Each structure stands twice: as C-alpha cells, then as structure tokens.
Amino acid sequence: MVEFLIKDLNIWFGQIHAMKNVNMEIGSKQILSVIGPANSGKTTFLRMLNRLNELNDNFRMTGEVLFGGRDIVEMDPETVRKKIGMVFALPLPLPMSIFDNVAYGVKVSGVRNRKLQAAAVEKALKQAYLWDEVKDRLDTSAFKLSGGQQQRLCIARTLAVEPRVILFDEPCSGLDPISTAKVEEAMLVLKKDYTIILVTNNVKQAARVGDRTAFFLSSELVEMDGTDKIFTAPRDKRTDDYIRGKFG
Amino acid sequence: MRKLKEFVIEKLILFCGLASIFFVVLIFLFLLKEGLAVFKTVTPPQFLFGKSWYPISEPPHLGILPLILGSLMVTLGAALISIPIGVACAVYIAEVAPLKIKEILKSGIELLAAIPSVVLGFIGMVTIVPWIKSIFHLPTGLTALSGAVMLAFMAMPTIVSIAEDALYSVPKTYKEGALALGATHWQAIHRVILPAASSGIMAAVMLGIGRVIGETMAVMMITGNAAVIPHSILQPVRTLTATIAAEMGEAVVGSEHYFALFAVGIVLFVISFIVNVGADLFLHKKEQ
Numbered sequence: 001m002v003e004f005l006i007k008d009l010n011i012w013f014g015q016i017h018a019m020k021n022v023n024m025e026i027g028s029k030q031i032l033s034v035i036g037p038a039n040s041g042k043t044t045f046l047r048m049l050n051r052l053n054e055l056n057d058n059f060r061m062t063g064e065v066l067f068g069g070r071d072i073v074e075m076d077p078e079t080v081r082k083k084i085g086m087v088f089a090l091p092l093p094l095p096m097s098i099f100d101n102v103a104y105g106v107k108v109s110g111v112r113n114r115k116l117q118a119a120a121v122e123k124a125l126k127q128a129y130l131w132d133e134v135k136d137r138l139d140t141s142a143f144k145l146s147g148g149q150q151q152r153l154c155i156a157r158t159l160a161v162e163p164r165v166i167l168f169d170e171p172c173s174g175l176d177p178i179s180t181a182k183v184e185e186a187m188l189v190l191k192k193d194y195t196i197i198l199v200t201n202n203v204k205q206a207a208r209v210g211d212r213t214a215f216f217l218s219s220e221l222v223e224m225d226g227t228d229k230i231f232t233a234p235r236d237k238r239t240d241d242y243i244r245g246k247f248g
Numbered sequence: 249m250r251k252l253k254e255f256v257i258e259k260l261i262l263f264c265g266l267a268s269i270f271f272v273v274l275i276f277l278f279l280l281k282e283g284l285a286v287f288k289t290v291t292p293p294q295f296l297f298g299k300s301w302y303p304i305s306e307p308p309h310l311g312i313l314p315l316i317l318g319s320l321m322v323t324l325g326a327a328l329i330s331i332p333i334g335v336a337c338a339v340y341i342a343e344v345a346p347l348k349i350k351e352i353l354k355s356g357i358e359l360l361a362a363i364p365s366v367v368l369g370f371i372g373m374v375t376i377v378p379w380i381k382s383i384f385h386l387p388t389g390l391t392a393l394s395g396a397v398m399l400a401f402m403a404m405p406t407i408v409s410i411a412e413d414a415l416y417s418v419p420k421t422y423k424e425g426a427l428a429l430g431a432t433h434w435q436a437i438h439r440v441i442l443p444a445a446s447s448g449i450m451a452a453v454m455l456g457i458g459r460v461i462g463e464t465m466a467v468m469m470i471t472g473n474a475a476v477i478p479h480s481i482l483q484p485v486r487t488l489t490a491t492i493a494a495e496m497g498e499a500v501v502g503s504e505h506y507f508a509l510f511a512v513g514i515v516l517f518v519i520s521f522i523v524n525v526g527a528d529l530f531l532h533k534k535e536q
Contacts, residue, residue, distance in 0.1 A: 050428060052424060052427065052428060055423075055424070055427070057346070057347060077427075078430050078431070078432050079430070081427060081428055081429065081430045082429075082430030085428065085429070086428040088421065088424070088425065088428075090421070092419075092421045092422070092424075092425045094422055094425060094426065094440055094444075095422070095440075095443065095444045096443070104426070104429060104431075104439070104440075105429035105430055105431070107439075108426075108429065108430060108431040108432070108435045108439070109430055154425075157429065158428075158429065161429055161430055
C-alpha cells in the first residue's frame with residue numbers, strides 16, 4: 001500500500017530553494033531511511049510531511065503531497081500531525097512529569113478520562129520499551145531520565161497519540177551505542193504497525209534498519225531503492241561515493 | 249608596571265562597588281534613625297493600625313491604616329487590570345503576532361514606558377477622571393479607581409516586556425514538540441509555553457507591581473488624596489507615597505509629623521523590598 005505520494009515537490013525558505021522537484025512514493029508499514037550530507041534537505045523533507053515547516057514565516061511550497069490519497073495541505077495541520085508523529089534529534093521532553101509527557105498528546109486530542117489516559121500511557125511506554133524502567137516513578141520530572149530514556153519517552157509520547165506514520169529525525173545522534181541499539185530495536189518492532197521514515201546521518205544505521213533507502217544531495221533526491229540495492233549496486237555514482245565515505 | 253595597573257584598576261572597581269553598597273546602607277540607616285523616632289509618641293500597632301491620620305492636630309493622630317489601605321486598593325486595582333492585559337499582550341507579541349506587527353508593538357510599549365509619570369497623571373486628570381465621574385455619577389472622579397487605571401498603564405510596559413522575554417526564551421523545541429503531537433497553537437501556548445515561562449511571568453508581575461507601589465506623582469494627581477478609610481473603589485484615597493510627597497515640605501523638622509513621614513517611608517521600603525525579593529526568588533527558581 002502507498003502511504004505517501006509526492007509529486008513535483010518544491011520548497012523555498014525565502015530565496016533558498018530547499019527542495020527541488022522531488023517525486024517519491026513511500027510504502028506503508030516499512031522503514032524508509034533517508035540519508036545524505038548536512039544541508040541536503042533531509043530534515044526539510046521530513047518536516048514537510050507533518051507540516052512543521054509552516055512555522056517558518058518564509059516557507060513556500062509547490063507540488064502535491066498525498067497522504068493516504070488526501071492532499072496534506074487541504075487537511076488541517078493538527079489532524080496531519082496526529083496521524084504523522086515525529087521524534088526529534090535531541091530528546092525533548094516537555095517540562096512536566098513522565099506521565100504527563102506521554103499523556104499530553106492524548107489530552108490535547110480530547111481524552112478527559114483519567115483511566116483511559118493511564119491505559120494509553122502504559123501501552124505507549126511498553127511499546128517504547130520504557131515501562132519497566134519508569135513504572136514506579138511516573139510522577140517524577142521527565143528531565144531526571146537519562147538521554148536514552150528521554151528519547152524513548154519521546155517515542156512513547158508519539159505512540160500514545162496512535163499515529164499511522166512516525167518520523168524520526170536523527171533520533172540517535174545524541175545517544176550512546178547501547179541506547180541506539182534499543183531505539184533501533186523498538187523501530188524494527190514498530191514497523192509491523194507503523195510506517196516509519198528515518199532521517200539519519202549514520203549510514204550504517206540506515207543499512208541496518210531500512211527496508212528502503214533514499215539519498216538526498218543538495219536539495220535533490222538522487223535515488224531511492226531497496227536498501228540492499230542502494231548499498232550494493234547504486235545506480236548513481238554520487239550515492240556510491242557517499243556510502244563509501246568519500247564525502248560527507 | 250603591568251601588575252601595578254592591574255592592581256589599581258582592581259581596587260578602583262572594588263571601591264565603586266563598595267561605595268554603592270555604602271550609600272544604600274547609609275540611606276537605610278538614616279531612614280531608620282528618623283523613622284523609628286516616631287515610636288516615642290505612638291506604639292507600632294497604634295501607628296500601623298490607627299484609623300485616623302491628622303498629623304498636625306493637637307495632639308497629633310498618627311495612624312496610617314487609611315494610607316496603607318489606600319495604597320493597597322490602588323495597587324490591587326492596578327494589578328487586576330494590568331496583569332491579564334499585560335500577560336495576554338506578551339503572549340500575543342511573543343507567539344501570535346506576525347513579525348512586522350511584533351516590532352511595532354514592541355517599540356510602542358517601550359514608548360509607553362518612557363512617558364514621564366507626571367505627564368500620565370496629567371492625561372489621567374483630564375480624561376479618566378471626568379469619565380469615571382460621569383460613568384458612575386460621582387460627586388468627584390478623583391477616586392481609587394482612576395488611580396488604579398492610570399497605574400495599570402504604568403505597570404503594563406514592565407509586565408509586557410519582561411513576560412515577553414520569558415515567553416521568548418522558552419525553547420522553540422517545546423512548541424514544536426507539542427505541535428508535533430497534534431496540539432493546536434493555543435493548546436501549545438497554554439499547556440506548554442505558559443507553564444514553562446511561569447516563573448519569568450511571575451517575576452514580571454512582581455516588578456510591575458513594585459513599580460505601582462512606588463509610584464507617587466500620578467496617584468497624587470488623580471486619587472483625591474483624602475486620608476480616610478475607603479469603603480469602595482469609587483472613593484478618594486490617599487496612598488503612602490502621596491502622603492510623603494505632599495506633606496514633607498510642610499512638616500517641621502524634628503516634629504512628630506516629620507518622624508511619622510519617615511516611618512511611612514520605612515513601611516514603603518519594607519513593602520517594595522518584599523516584592524523585589526519575591527520577584528528575585530521567582531527569577532532564581534527559573535535558573536535552577
């Protein structure tokens with residue numbers, strides 16, 4: 001099934017042409033890794049999908065992005081963001097307790113019943129492999145957790161809203177190898193139920209978890225294919241050079 | 249040679265620092281010395297809770313309760329008006345307004361802060377006072393309410409600019425995090441951004457109130473200056489500050505009246521000190 005269909009996408013921030021003629025088809029219930037050097041447009045691409053780019057006053061976009069067959073620009077942004085969750089590069093707990101962090105999205109979508117909230121929080125924390133570590137201290141501040149725990153908390157927070165898609169923006173860039181392994185493990189389990197798009201600077205991570213991989217360079221999509229294909233026999237020379245670490 | 253230069257500059261800075269502390273202590277001691285002398289004639293409870301202020305009758309009645317209540321009423325009124333408007337304005341500037349309007353509003357508010365209080369008092373006298381007189385059908389428009397409205401205008405720039413700073417310094421990532429979970433802009437503001445900035449906003453409110461308590465000129469011009477215990481906000485009142493300003497020139501040096509005015513100064517000092525310490529505590533809480 002196709003989750004996203006992107007046609008002739010162009011994005012500008014003021015004078016800067018941040019995304020050039022991108023056409024893409026993203027399948028559902030699989031992991032798409034997005035790789036590319038800094039400033040290649042990976043994050044812009046990701047933030048376009050849940051319409052966070054619009055927070056910038058200079059943002060302009062042309063083309064069409066269909067999400068489950070509907071144009072995202074015509075849906076209201078809150079609905080888009082509920083269906084398409086996002087986990088940021090740095091773990092960003094909100095300044096409140098562990099429980100409230102996870103319950104936040106549930107609350108804003110209108111669930112007032114405390115029991116339902118608690119059930120949603122427990123389920124999400126279990127899915128993010130965090131429940132056992134925090135179940136006895138749900139009322140303490142989220143800032144007391146370690147970096148890796150905070151990042152899994154952010155994943156739980158996103159899951160609690162029950163999205164269809166989860167966007168990961170370099171989720172492991174600030175984490176140690178063990179925490180990284182835990183986050184990757186969670187992603188591999190989650191792809192059974194969710195479409196995952198992972199932007200990463202770590203080429204090896206893309207190879208480890210991605211079903212498909214897209215390579216961006218200078219605001220353009222160079223190529224996109226099955227991960228095995230990209231890493232063994234890429235069509236474009238630039239992809240090959242990047243994967244081999246000739247530039248970055 | 250270099251060492252000597254370093255030494256001289258260091259000592260110079262030390263001297264400047266000590267001097268400012270020294271002067272503050274000196275002022276405080278002078279205030280205490282002159283003010284505490286009033287307690288030879290009245291006891292502290294009589295002074296603080298006495299219901300009549302007739303400093304030049306014989307014997308003088310030196311009860312400052314009417315003045316304290318006057319200050320309190322005007323300050324509370326001003327706070328009730330300026331806090332909601334000021335905070336809402338700060339939220340608008342920090343979160344909602346487009347860039348251009350934001351800049352216009354910010355400089356407008358700085359301009360408001362730059363108007364001398366006597367000018368505001370004058371404007372209040374010819375606008376607010378007659379309005380209040382005709383709206384409420386009062387014999388005089390010189391009331392606590394007029395003073396409160398006027399002072400609200402004075403507190404607003406402080407509250408808006410400091411609260412706006414506090415809101416602006418909330419990490420953008422909090423807002424994005426909340427929005428990415430499907431929160432609307434308003435939900436993000438009131439459940440994430442406002443709580444995160446709450447200590448800064450409290451400090452802004454305290455500093456705004458501090459300015460209101462210390463304000464003299466405008467209140468003296470438009471609150472009517474009747475040193476009686478007020479029963480409603482539509483009566484003339486006299487504040488602590490206005491009392492000192494109005495009567496100091498006439499008080500005989502060394503008289504009970506003179507000492508009493510200094511004691512009023514101590515009361516005022518203590519109140520502003522408490523407010524400032526409160527604001528400081530909130531600001532520090534934020535840093536932790």
